[in-house]
Amino acid sequence: MRPFTYERARTPAEAAAAAKRHAGAKFVAGGTNLLDLMKLEIETPTHLIDVNGLGLDTLETTPEGGLRIGALVRNTDLAADARVRRDYGVLARALLAGASGQLRNMATTAGNLLQRTRCPYFYDTNMPCNKRVPGDGCAAIGGFTRQHAVIGASDACIATHPSDMAVALRVLDATVETIGPDGATRRIPLADFHRLPGDQPQVETALAAGELITAVTLPRPVGGAHFYRKVRDRASFAFALVSVAAIVQRDGSGRVALGGVAHKPWRVEAAESEMTKGARAVVARLLAGAKPTTENAFKLKLVERVLAAVLAEAKGARG
Amino acid sequence: MKFDTPATTNPIDQLKVVGQPFDRIDGPAKTTGTARYAYESHDVAPDAVYGCIVGAAIAKGRILSIDETDAKAAPGVLGIVTAENAGKLGQGDFNTAKLLGGPEVDHYHQAIAVVVAGTFEQARAAAQRLRVRYEPSRGRFDLAAAKDTAVKPKPGAGGPSDSSVGDFATAFAAAPVQFDATYTTPDQTHAMMEPHATVAKWDGNQLTMWTSNQMIAWTVGDVAKTLGIPKEDVRLISPYIGGGFGGKLFLRADALLAALAARAVRRPVKVALPRPLVINNTTHRPATIQRIRLGATRDGKLTAIAHESWSGDQPDGEPETAVSQTRLLYAGEHRLTAMRLAVLDLPEGNSMRAPGEAPGMMALEIAIDEMAEKLGLDPVEFRIRNDTQVVPDNPVKADSDDPQAKGEQTHVPHPPFSQRQLVECLRRGAEKFGWARRNPKPAQARDGRWLVGTGVAAAFRNNLLMKSAARVRLDQRGIVTVETDMTDIGTGSYTIIAQTAAEMMGVSLDEVVVNLGDSRFPVSCGSGGQFGAANSTSGVFAACVKLREAVARKLGVEAGEATFAHGRVFAGGRSGTLAELAGPAGLTGEDGIEYGDLDKRYQQSTFGAHFVEVGVDAVTGETRVRRMLAVCAAGRILNPKSARSQVIGAMTMGVGAALMEDLVVDKRKGFFVNHDLAGYEVPVHADIPHQEVIFLEETDPIASPMKAKGVGELGICGVGAAVANAIHHATGIRIRDYPITLDKLLERLPLPTDSG
Numbered sequence A: 001m002r003p004f005t006y007e008r009a010r011t012p013a014e015a016a017a018a019a020k021r022h023a024g025a026k027f028v029a030g031g032t033n034l035l036d037l038m039k040l041e042i043e044t045p046t047h048l049i050d051v052n053g054l055g056l057d058t059l060e061t062t063p064e065g066g067l068r069i070g071a072l073v074r075n076t077d078l079a080a081d082a083r084v085r086r087d088y089g090v091l092a093r094a095l096l097a098g099a100s101g102q103l104r105n106m107a108t109t110a111g112n113l114l115q116r117t118r119c120p121y122f123y124d125t126n127m128p129c130n131k132r133v134p135g136d137g138c139a140a141i142g143g144f145t146r147q148h149a150v151i152g153a154s155d156a157c158i159a160t161h162p163s164d165m166a167v168a169l170r171v172l173d174a175t176v177e178t179i180g181p182d183g184a185t186r187r188i189p190l191a192d193f194h195r196l197p198g199d200q201p202q203v204e205t206a207l208a209a210g211e212l213i214t215a216v217t218l219p220r221p222v223g224g225a226h227f228y229r230k231v232r233d234r235a236s237f238a239f240a241l242v243s244v245a246a247i248v249q250r251d252g253s254g255r256v257a258l259g260g261v262a263h264k265p266w267r268v269e270a271a272e273s274e275m276t277k278g279a280r281a282v283v284a285r286l287l288a289g290a291k292p293t294t295e296n297a298f299k300l301k302l303v304e305r306v307l308a309a310v311l312a313e314a315k316g317a318r319g
Numbered sequence B: 001m002k003f004d005t006p007a008t009t010n011p012i013d014q015l016k017v018v019g020q021p022f023d024r025i026d027g028p029a030k031t032t033g034t035a036r037y038a039y040e041s042h043d044v045a046p047d048a049v050y051g052c053i054v055g056a057a058i059a060k061g062r063i064l065s066i067d068e069t070d071a072k073a074a075p076g077v078l079g080i081v082t083a084e085n086a087g088k089l090g091q092g093d094f095n096t097a098k099l100l101g102g103p104e105v106d107h108y109h110q111a112i113a114v115v116v117a118g119t120f121e122q123a124r125a126a127a128q129r130l131r132v133r134y135e136p137s138r139g140r141f142d143l144a145a146a147k148d149t150a151v152k153p154k155p156g157a158g159g160p161s162d163s164s165v166g167d168f169a170t171a172f173a174a175a176p177v178q179f180d181a182t183y184t185t186p187d188q189t190h191a192m193m194e195p196h197a198t199v200a201k202w203d204g205n206q207l208t209m210w211t212s213n214q215m216i217a218w219t220v221g222d223v224a225k226t227l228g229i230p231k232e233d234v235r236l237i238s239p240y241i242g243g244g245f246g247g248k249l250f251l252r253a254d255a256l257l258a259a260l261a262a263r264a265v266r267r268p269v270k271v272a273l274p275r276p277l278v279i280n281n282t283t284h285r286p287a288t289i290q291r292i293r294l295g296a297t298r299d300g301k302l303t304a305i306a307h308e309s310w311s312g313d314q315p316d317g318e319p320e321t322a323v324s325q326t327r328l329l330y331a332g333e334h335r336l337t338a339m340r341l342a343v344l345d346l347p348e349g350n351s352m353r354a355p356g357e358a359p360g361m362m363a364l365e366i367a368i369d370e371m372a373e374k375l376g377l378d379p380v381e382f383r384i385r386n387d388t389q390v391v392p393d394n395p396v397k398a399d400s401d402d403p404q405a406k407g408e409q410t411h412v413p414h415p416p417f418s419q420r421q422l423v424e425c426l427r428r429g430a431e432k433f434g435w436a437r438r439n440p441k442p443a444q445a446r447d448g449r450w451l452v453g454t455g456v457a458a459a460f461r462n463n464l465l466m467k468s469a470a471r472v473r474l475d476q477r478g479i480v481t482v483e484t485d486m487t488d489i490g491t492g493s494y495t496i497i498a499q500t501a502a503e504m505m506g507v508s509l510d511e512v513v514v515n516l517g518d519s520r521f522p523v524s525c526g527s528g529g530q531f532g533a534a535n536s537t538s539g540v541f542a543a544c545v546k547l548r549e550a551v552a553r554k555l556g557v558e559a560g561e562a563t564f565a566h567g568r569v570f571a572g573g574r575s576g577t578l579a580e581l582a583g584p585a586g587l588t589g590e591d592g593i594e595y596g597d598l599d600k601r602y603q604q605s606t607f608g609a610h611f612v613e614v615g616v617d618a619v620t621g622e623t624r625v626r627r628m629l630a631v632c633a634a635g636r637i638l639n640p641k642s643a644r645s646q647v648i649g650a651m652t653m654g655v656g657a658a659l660m661e662d663l664v665v666d667k668r669k670g671f672f673v674n675h676d677l678a679g680y681e682v683p684v685h686a687d688i689p690h691q692e693v694i695f696l697e698e699t700d701p702i703a704s705p706m707k708a709k710g711v712g713e714l715g716i717c718g719v720g721a722a723v724a725n726a727i728h729h730a731t732g733i734r735i736r737d738y739p740i741t742l743d744k745l746l747e748r749l750p751l752p753t754d755s756g
């Protein structure tokens, strides 16, 4: 770990401003991802700004009837909230499918969105990795790729985004609220929040330097049956091989987003017009242009099968 | 005590203490955090500083240069040890690759330096500043590709690499029903909780190491040999071990580099291996490719059995002895086994819980299931039909390294088993598990989204005999103190040793103190190969016999006539308390167990049967285990509670091997990629259902005076195959490559409805 300085910010604006003052500053929330990466010197911030005392840990109903989730709300608390469980079931399920009880007690909404990939080569500093060291090459390409992306990857990086929560937020059309170092706030639709790797896999989100996430907002509940199916080799405490977040309405229409297949939660709105035709039709458009490796080609089949089961279950429930 | 005739009645047979399900006597210390593990030995070396090991960044090649400038300038740095300045190092008896590499690099994460600093964080930060330039060379990392270069290895502890009985080729060709298939098992890591860790301290020439090690005497020897110092100058202390599973049988880099670092900086040094180094720096269970051929008559009698196995290791390494059990388990007149060893430049392979049998049974017991299916026979019945009460294939071990084998006069070609209740295990298990209700046709049962199936496998693991000594002291309070360098790797050694001493001396369990894991104590068998329990308690038995003699002498009676009970000795109308008889000077008995040739005249093995029910998600192919039962026949069970814990732990590990554990080799770069516990998955609580264990009544007077054998590894042998067979029963899909992950099943699972 590299030496760093530490401060505790009192307001969001102060936190963002502090980030501007220190080149190489990072916010720290639950620390469950950042600290691990610092020990391995994959992250080397020179200054840490602790955002736990900013009062961003509340949930409130928005004037539009949606939900505003403070950036520091813990994953455990979010999953347990009555409104979330009633109106945004896909989110509660996604959260509870992630990590372990202890980690969820620490993990925050913003930190979860910004957690970094679990590509094993990213984690081994002896291996070339464009995400760690831009221009270094990608050790994963041609290596062990069972967990890696099947779509939207590039010649520079084939990593996936590991979050479960983010997949549910994507299907719920969430928006990320931020405050910049100059005090300006902005709203970024989750669809535009995470980036594909392209030739700059080290740039993972639309956030500018020093920009602080203050909240994530959800629009009014859309009803429907909510599903989050996470597929993994062991029953708990494992990252998704693939996950399927879906909301299916009584008429069979609906939305679907995928985890474990790309550098971001994967959703193609146009594919959702096929929902009433069945999983194959949806997946044909959702994963059109997929470029799996031999080791992860199974993910395509798997997504289709899981979505088919979800649609069947939704239909069954409708009677 | 030389154990060369079968045991007769002895004080252990009272079973007042031995055989009872006592809680672990070390439990309170462990649950309150007062049990000091190696890295927590703060009080013995309060001035200790920290060493951080640097592992090689390439798998094969040479170090061109090491630039220490930045690392030396980092805060708190006290010294850096590399092969350049470490002095001449010898090679231990139990190491294949060098523990401190350089300039040659033999495998990824081979230790090439240890950086010492005042705090752990400083040492780690400085270690990351070491600039090493390498010249990589081509390595061999792919077992399948190297298979054809594999050669016949020299005979090892498991006997010769090859054996044959009758004429396999002819018998197989003539067999009315033939089966031939190839199986693979992957590399695996021990994944014990506590990583390798050592605190090393020098007082003049005397080196003391608080470490985490299963085999104290072996490791003292290898420390001395590697450092080129007399054994007498080395002391190892390893009272608590947070799991080992074979990963801590030997001297490893943590201990050697702590010693070198402590010598260099003239301060005690602590070193622990981070998980990635546990995986790529230390040993692992090697992958295997196994071909099994079976020939049978139509009514299900095996006539021909061949089992061949290929594995890889560093130059001069050893094979994974995956064919051993096939020489012993089933009848069949014509047989062949062979092991071949390829040179691989991966980290070195070695023992992991039930080496040989664990991967061997994973293959053999699927093959048996497949043959039963081919014959249209129930797999339990098929196994029963091919039971044998004598060893079918007992190759001469004459040129083995085993000193106990030297001077062996007569070779018995088909020795009987000392005890063999395989059939009883299978029958009892089948009854308990409800096997009779099973539909023999696969892919028939469904429970909601789950395709449900059941599977069976035999369990088999040899019983190994090792010399083991102990000292037992009696003091004037009547307290019995046992001292032996035996280790407790979480198995329950403390407790069963205390039970043995209590039974022998006629005292209660809380009047016994057990001190383990110190090289100043008499040399025990150590922990490994499921040989710990029976041998170490037999050593304590022998020492207690000596102590009983001393006590009887004090009372002026014959030890043979004395009764020891309730802290007193009674004989011929005389009696006295142990406390009085010990007096202020106390009394001591010291002895060990040694074995004659009973294990040559009788084959000593442990047997069992595993029954497993799985559900396979019809949509995703995820397999989840629903029920597990093990029936074991393994001699006298010294403590049913700790023995059960051993067996259910082993069953859990077997589930891991079946479904998820896989050290993935990057065949270009030559290392295990998933080198942390996020990437290398082992079962979590949610993966393991209720597990039931039945121990059959058994005493084995041929095995030891305790009439006990091992059981800690029996529990893993066969589990993987039982899971695989259950998956086949659930889905109709036969997978021969472990682990059985969903991607291997997916293509062949029926399509879900609503795919459109």
Ligand SMILES: Cc1cc2nc3c(=O)[nH]c(=O)nc-3n(C[C@H](O)[C@H](O)[C@H](O)COP(=O)(O)OP(=O)(O)OC[C@H]3O[C@@H](n4cnc5c(N)ncnc54)[C@H](O)[C@@H]3O)c2cc1C
Pocket (backbone or CB within 6 Å): A026, A027, A028, A029, A030, A031, A032, A033, A034, A035, A051, A071, A097, A098, A099, A100, A103, A106, A107, A108, A109, A110, A111, A112, A113, A114, A115, A162, A163, A164, A165, A211, A212, A213, A214, A237, A238, A239, A240, B678
């Ligand atoms: C063993 C293990 C298993 C796991 N399994 C899963 C799993 O199955 N599914 C899953 O989804 N996740 C899993 N996780 C990841 C876990 O969800 C994340 O570590 C966690 O959500 C991160 O949140 P945090 O608050 O601790 O973030 P931190 O570690 O504090 O921060 C993460 C990043 O977010 C930045 N950040 C934090 N807050 C803000 C803010 N307000 N504004 C701007 N930037 C900010 C930090 O600078 C840092 O870059 C696992 C983690 C571990 C260690």
Ligand code: SF4
Pocket (backbone or CB within 6 Å): A117, A119, A120, A121, A122, A128, A129, A130, A131, A132, A137, A138, A139, A140, A141, A156, A157, A158, A159, A201
């Ligand atoms: S896939 Fe991405 S994260 Fe992984 S090694 Fe390649 S560049 Fe790095």
